[in-house]
Amino acid sequence: MGFSADVHAARLDRARHLAADAGLDAVVVGAGPDLDYLVGVEGDTIERLTALVMPATGPATIVVPRMELAKVRDTAIASLDVRQADWVDGDDPYALVADAIPAGARRIAVSDALPALHTVPIGERLDVRLELATPVLREGRMIKDAAEIAELRRAGEAIDAVHRQVPQLLHAGRTEREVADDIAAAIMASGHRTVEFVIVGSGPNGADPHHEVSDRVIGDGEIVVVDIGGAVPSGYNSDSTRTYVVGSPDPSAAERIDVLVRAQQAAVDAVRPGATAEEVDAAARGVLAEAGLADAFLHRTGHGIGLSVHEEPYIARGNQIVLREGMAFSIEPGIYFPGEWGARIEDIVVVTADGAERLNVTPRSLTSAG
Structure with a gap:
C-alpha cells in the first residue's frame, strides 16, 4: 500500500522549505526510509546509486539505475514534479547528481542512510564538504500526519x-x-x-x-x-x-x-x-x-x-x-x-x-x- 501523490507532494514541499530555512542549497537522499517517506520509493542502499536530488528551490531529480526504472515509475514519482535521470553500468551516476544541483550551490546535505560508497564520490564531484541532512529530514518524519x-x-x-x-x-x-x-x-x-x-x-x-x-x-x-x-x-x-x-x-x-x-x-x-x-x-x-x-x-x-x-x-x-x-x-x-x-x-x-x-x-x- 502506498500513499497518494498529494501526500508525497506535500512532504516534498515541506522538506524543500525546511532545507531553505536551514540555509541548504540542496539535499541528496539515498535509498532507505527517508526516500520512501518523501516519494514512496522503497529499497535499501546497494552498490548502484539511487538518490533523490532535491534543490531548495525548483524540481527534484531522482537518479536511478535503468534496471530499477520500471519499479520507480510504479510509485508516486509518476505523478510528482520529479525528473528522472537513469543510468547503466559504465555511466557516471555522480555526474547526474551534480547536473541536478543548481550551479554555484555550496551547502549540500546528504541523508544519513547514504553510505560512504556514494557520499565520497558525490563530495568529490561537487568539490564541497557535504553536511548531514538529518535535521531537515528528521523534522518531517517526526511529525506523523x-x-x-x-x-x-x-x-x-x-x-x-x-x-x-x-x-x-x-x-x-x-x-x-x-x-x-x-x-x-x-x-x-x-x-x-x-x-x-x-x-x-x-x-x-x-x-x-x-x-x-x-x-x-x-x-x-x-x-x-x-x-x-x-x-x-x-x-x-x-x-x-x-x-x-x-x-x-x-x-x-x-x-x-x-x-x-x-x-x-x-x-x-x-x-x-x-x-x-x-x-x-x-x-x-x-x-x-x-x-x-x-x-x-x-x-x-x-x-x-x-x-x-x-x-x-x-x-x-x-x-x-x-x-x-x-x-x-x-x-x-x-x-x-x-x-x-x-x-x-x-x-x-x-x-x-x-x-x-x-x-x-x-x-x-x-x-x-x-
Whole structure:
C-alpha cells in the first residue's frame, strides 16, 4: 500500500522549505526510509546509486539505475514534479547528481542512510564538504500526519492480536526458539508483511535487554519477556512488549512487575505537547527509583517509530526535545536482574492535542501463560 501523490507532494514541499530555512542549497537522499517517506520509493542502499536530488528551490531529480526504472515509475514519482535521470553500468551516476544541483550551490546535505560508497564520490564531484541532512529530514518524519497515524494504529492492532495468542504458545518444556517461530508465523498471519524482530527471553535470558532467542528450554514459574514487531503493507512498524509468567510467579517478582506497570503508566501520563522527552523518561524512572529499582532500569524509556522501528524522537535522559502533536514513540521501561529474570512493558503512543493515545491495548500486567 502506498500513499497518494498529494501526500508525497506535500512532504516534498515541506522538506524543500525546511532545507531553505536551514540555509541548504540542496539535499541528496539515498535509498532507505527517508526516500520512501518523501516519494514512496522503497529499497535499501546497494552498490548502484539511487538518490533523490532535491534543490531548495525548483524540481527534484531522482537518479536511478535503468534496471530499477520500471519499479520507480510504479510509485508516486509518476505523478510528482520529479525528473528522472537513469543510468547503466559504465555511466557516471555522480555526474547526474551534480547536473541536478543548481550551479554555484555550496551547502549540500546528504541523508544519513547514504553510505560512504556514494557520499565520497558525490563530495568529490561537487568539490564541497557535504553536511548531514538529518535535521531537515528528521523534522518531517517526526511529525506523523493522519494517514501515517492510521497506519501505526493498524500496526498496533495487528501486533496486539499476536500478543493475545502468546499465552497459548508459551509452555514449560518448549524452547524460546520454538515459541519465537510460532510467534513469527502469527505476526505474518495478523496482516504484517514482514517480521522485524521476535524476542523471547525466559528466566535469566530476560535480564538481557538485547537477548533475542535461544534453544533454552522454558521452565515452570519463569518470567518471560516477549518483544515483537513487524511492518504492515504500508511499511509502518509495530513494536510491543509484554511480560508473561509460565504458571505462577514468585510473589516478590510479581510485586516488582506491578511497580514496572505503574512506571510505564506514569510515563504515558507525562506525554503531552510542550513536555520534553527527558521529562517523560524521568516520570518512569522516578516511580522505579521510589521502589528502589532505579539501578535495574538499564536503557532509555522509548524511541520514535514509523517507517523505521527506531527513529527520532528518543525518550531519554538529556533529550530536551519538546514533544509536539503527531509525534509517535514507544514507552518501554524495563527492570533487569542478571542471572535471574527481567521484565519490560511497551506500548506505542501518539502525542495528541492534550495528551497521548495508546496504540496498544492488551493487558500490561504480568500475564499467565501455559
